[in-house]
Amino acid sequence: MKIVIVGGVAGGASAAARARRLSEEAEIVVLERGAHPSFANCGLPYYVGGEIESRDRLLVAPIRLLRERLRLDVRVRSEVTKIDPQSKVVTVKDLETGKEYTESYDSLIIATGASPFRPPLPGIDNERIVSLRDLNDADRMRDLATKGATRAVIVGAGFIGIEVAENLVRCGIETTIVELAEQILPPWDREMILPLEKHLVAEGIDLRLGASAKQFDSAQGKVNVTLNDSSVIAADFVVLCIGVRPDSKLAAEAGIECGPRGGIRVNDQMETSIPHIYAVGDVVETKCSITGDPIQIPLAGPANRQGRIAADRIFQRESHYRGTEGTAVVGMFGQTAAMTGMSEKILLAKKIPYEKIYLHPTDHAGYFPGAKQMLLKLLFSPDDGKILGAQAVGTSGVDKRIDVIAMAIQAGMTVYDLEEAELCYAPQYGHAKDPVNMAGFIASGVLRGDQPIIHASTIADQSPESLFLLDVRTAGEYAKEHIPGAVNIPIEELRDRIDEVPAKQPIAAYCQVGQRGYLATRILLQHGMNARNISGGYRLWSILEDPS
C-alpha cells in the first residue's frame, strides 16, 4: 500500500501518523508545500504577540521525528500541482529546485487546508497587506509588529482577527478592526458578543463594525486604508482575516466533486467522489450533525479526527465522522467566548423551531472568592426539549460549560437531562446547582409552562397598553436604572401589592438576571394573571439596549 498525502499539517500529519500505526508496511509519502510539516497553526497569533516566545515550540512534530519515529517520507517545499486519478499519480513540484516529478499512489489523501481569502480590491497587492496561515506569515507579521510599526488595520473580526488584534495590542500597536458585519465573531449570536465588543474597545481597539475596506494605497511606507464611509486610516500594515477558502483547486481540476463553497465533498469515511481519493480538514465540506446540512468548518479538532478516519478507511477500519456541532472557543484579553451546536441566527435561517433562555451564573459559588459572572444562552427544541445549541461568554469556566453541553448535544440529550446532570462541585469549581443544571431548570420550566418567558429583544416593539412592565427588583436597583415605562414592585412586596398589577393585561416581569422575575411570574400566574418573565432580566435587556 502506497499512500500519498497532500498537505502535512493538522489533517495530513494526523492521517500519516495513524496510517503508520496501522501499517508498518505501507509506504507513506507526505507532500507539504511549506517549509514545515505539523506546526501549530493555532499558536501563530500568540507567537506574533510574543506570548509564545520560541518559534520552535510551534513545530509540534518536527520533520525529523516524523521521519525517524514514524518513518514517514515527508517532503517539504513540495507542491502537488496535479492529480491524475486515472493513472493514480500526482505531479509534484520541488519548490527548491523548481523541478517537477510524478508520484504514484494506491490511496491519496488531500489535506490541503484552506487559504485566507484575499478580496480583489484596488491596491490589495501590497506587501504590507498580510494574512496569517503559516510560520512564514507569522515571521513576517512579527517582524512588522515589532520593528517600529505603531498602527495596524485588521480586516475581519472572526476568531483569527480577534486573536491577532489581542496580540498586536500586546506589541503596543494601535489596532483598528474593520468588520463588514454588525458584530464581531459572526458564528455567535449578536447579543452574546456585545459585552466582548465593549471589552475590545476598553482594551483600546478601534472597532469599526458594519464597515469595509474599499481600497488600499501605498504611501511613505504605510498603507492608506480607505473604508466604505470614505474615512482613511494610515496603517503600517494590514492583516486580512476575512475567512478562508478551501484549497480545493487541485481536487476540482482532477474532477473531484466540490460543494458550492468550494469544499471537497466527502462521505462520513472521508471518501471523495473518486475512488481511492480521500479528503480531510479545512478543504472538505462536511455536515452539521444536528441538521445534516453541508457545512465547512475550518477547525483543528475536526481536521485531526478526519485525518485519523481517512487512514482508518484505507485500512478497512469502520471509523465514521459524525459531522460537526461547530464547537469552538476563542479567548481575548482574559475573556472567553465558546459555543456549540446551532446559533439562533442559523435556526432562524433554517426555519427550525426553537426556544432560548439566558442566564448569568457565576463560574463558581458566589460565596467563594473570585467568582465571575458569565452569560449563558441555551437553545432547544420547543417540542421535545432537545438541546440545539449553547453559547457562553465570560472570564472563566466558560469552556467547561460549553464542553459539557457539547457532550449533551452529541448524546442527543434534552434540557430535562441537564436538569438532572450530576457534575463536579466544590465551591472553587462550580455550584451545587451548576450553571448547566440551572440552564436545564430554566429551560424545562419554560417547556412545562411553569416559567413562560418573553424576550428582551421584543420588549421595545410592544406598546405600554399591550404589555405591563413589572420591575421586581429593589427600589434602589430600580432607581439606578430600569426599562422605561416599568413599574417597580419589589418581589418581597408583590404579594401584598398584587392589586397594583393589572389583572387583564399581559405582564412582563423582570429582575436583574431573571430569578426574581421568575418568582414574580409564578406568583402572578397563580393569581390567574397573564405573566411572563423577561429571560436574562435587566442585564440582558441593557446589553441589547446599549450595544455601543
Add this chain to the structure above:
Amino acid sequence: MKIVIVGGVAGGASAAARARRLSEEAEIVVLERGAHPSFANCGLPYYVGGEIESRDRLLVAPIRLLRERLRLDVRVRSEVTKIDPQSKVVTVKDLETGKEYTESYDSLIIATGASPFRPPLPGIDNERIVSLRDLNDADRMRDLATKGATRAVIVGAGFIGIEVAENLVRCGIETTIVELAEQILPPWDREMILPLEKHLVAEGIDLRLGASAKQFDSAQGKVNVTLNDSSVIAADFVVLCIGVRPDSKLAAEAGIECGPRGGIRVNDQMETSIPHIYAVGDVVETKCSITGDPIQIPLAGPANRQGRIAADRIFQRESHYRGTEGTAVVGMFGQTAAMTGMSEKILLAKKIPYEKIYLHPTDHAGYFPGAKQMLLKLLFSPDDGKILGAQAVGTSGVDKRIDVIAMAIQAGMTVYDLEEAELCYAPQYGHAKDPVNMAGFIASGVLRGDQPIIHASTIADQSPESLFLLDVRTAGEYAKEHIPGAVNIPIEELRDRIDEVPAKQPIAAYCQVGQRGYLATRILLQHGMNARNISGGYRLWSILEDPS
C-alpha cells in the same frame, strides 16, 4: 397543603423554595435545629482558613430572604424530636425556650442531613476535639486555629479532612493527618492520589497513613493523641473528619425504613416507606446509577436536586432522581482531584468486568505557555466499551474533563463516543485532540486489539523470563531512571534493531507516558510479536513504585 420540612439547609431549603414556586397557597414550615438555614456547608473549611473572610458570605439565603421573598415559615433553633405518621404531626422543641409543641403536616420532608461520626474512643469527650458541620463548628475551629494554636491533628483524610488540613496550614498550624486507610481520599483509586499525598507532604503536612487514633488525653490545655503505633502527638486541637452518618434516628423511630448504613430508603421520587413522608439529601440511601446498588452519597448537588424532586412529587410532578455517579471534586494546595462513576476498587469488589487506561495529557496545548500535566484514568467495559468511571488529578482542567466524562456516562456513552467527541479547542483551553478524545482513542485501541496493554501494577509479579521489558525512550531518559531489568531500544531505532527483541517471549514496551510505547507495540505486533504497552508508561510505574 401544609408542608413541614425538617432541616433547612441544602436539601430542605431547596425543597421549600421549589414548593413555594409550585404553590403560592401551600403553608410551608421549615424547622431547623441550628441558628441558620441555608448556609454554605461547603464553604466552612475556607472560612476557617480565612480564604472566605466574611461569615455573612456563608449565609446563602438569609432567613429574612426566605421569609419575605419565599414566604416560608422558617423557624431556627427548632428541633424536631418526634414524627407521628399516624396523626401526621411532628413534635418540635424550641431550643431557645426549651418548650415543645406539635405541628401537623400534609406532607413531611426529612432533610436532616448527616452528622460527623464520633468514634467511641477513650477521651473523645473533650472540647478540643471538634468536627465541622455548621457555622458554630466553624466559628469554634477558626477560634482554635487563630488564637495561639500551633499544632493540630486531623483524623480522617476524606475530602473534608483534606480541605480542613489545607486551611489549617494556611493559618500557620503544624498539621498531622491520621488516616486508617493506606491512602487519602478513599473513593479515589490509590495510584491516582499518590502524587497528591506527596504534594501534601511537600506542603508540610505530617501524613500518617494506615494509622488510627486510639486514645485522647487532656494535658495542659492540649490533647495528647495516642496512635495505634503508640506514638503520641500533643495537639492544640483535634478535628474529626472520619465521615458522616445519616441523621435518621428520628425517621427510624417513626418506623420509616432505613438501610443497613442508616440511610432512609427512598424511591426515585424521594418517597419513604411511609405515605406523605419524603426524605432527601445526606440522610437518604439512594442508588448508584450505574449498578443500581444502594449507596449513601453525602454531596450537595444530589441534596439540592433531591429537594427539588420531593417538592415536585408533592405537587404531582413527574420528576425522578436518576441515582448518582458519585461525581466529585476536591482541591488542595492548587491541586485538583476529580472523579465520576465507579472506581476500580468498587468494580473489583462488585466483580464487574472492566478495563482501564491511564494517560498524562496537559490541560492545554503544550506549545502554549503554562500547560500543566494531569493524570487521567478511564474505566470502561471490556465488552461494549461503555464508560464506567474516570478519575483525574492535576493542576488545572481536571474538573472540566471529569464533567465531560460524567455527561458521557450519564448518556450511556462508550469509549468510541469519546473518540469522536467534539470539544472546544484553542491553545489556551485544550487540544485539537482533547484529553477526552485521547482517552477515547487509547481505550478504543485497547478494545480493538490495536493496543494490547499491560498494567504497571502487575510488572513486579512477572519474572524476567516471562516478560521482556522494553524501554523505548531515549538513551538519556533510560540512563536517568528505568524499570529494573528493562532493555533500552529508543523507538526511532526499534525497527532496525528488532532482532534484539526476543521473538517468542511476551514483551512489555514502555516509554514515559505511553505514546511511544504504543507505537513500539504496533511495530512489534506487526512483526508477529507478542507485545503489550505499559499503560501510563514509566511515569505511572514510578508513581506505584515509590508511593512514599
